[in-house]
Amino acid sequence: MSLAELPNYEDRRSGVPEFDRTPPQDLIAEQSVLGGMLLSKDAIGEVVEIIRQRDFYRPAHELIFDVIIDLYGRGEPADAVTVSAELTKRGEIAKAGGAPYLHTLISA
Structure with missing residues (x-):
């Protein structure tokens, strides 16, 4: 039996194999959200109500978000320096993505 013969292998709406579809994501939007959170505690308060x-999508962004929320809580x-220190403490x-990546988020 081939993969195409397996039930539910293809997306029923488009007939395209599921692995050919790109998952919904916008890495630039994720970076912008995290960068805003690193710049403003008010942004953190607003973001946690929505996101x-x-x-x-990116596991590193999940991790950074978690640390920001922990520090805020x-x-x-929760700025680039304190988030970097907390991530280092947690190993x-x-x-x-390293400390330089946190600074990249701020400029996103």
Whole structure:
């Protein structure tokens, strides 16, 4: 039996194999949201009402979002320096793209 013969292999609406479709994502939008959160605690308060960790496509962005929310929840500043320090403390700075990537988010 080939993959094409397996039930539910193709998207029923388009007839295109599911693995050929691009998942909905916008990495630039994700970067902009995280950058805004790193620049403004008011932005954090607004974003948490709309976006959840699972809404991010890139795992590094999920991780950064989680750290920002943790710091914010503890009443601590959540900027590139403090987020980098927290990621380093957790041993996850490399998974998040490194400290320079956090500064890249701010300019996104």
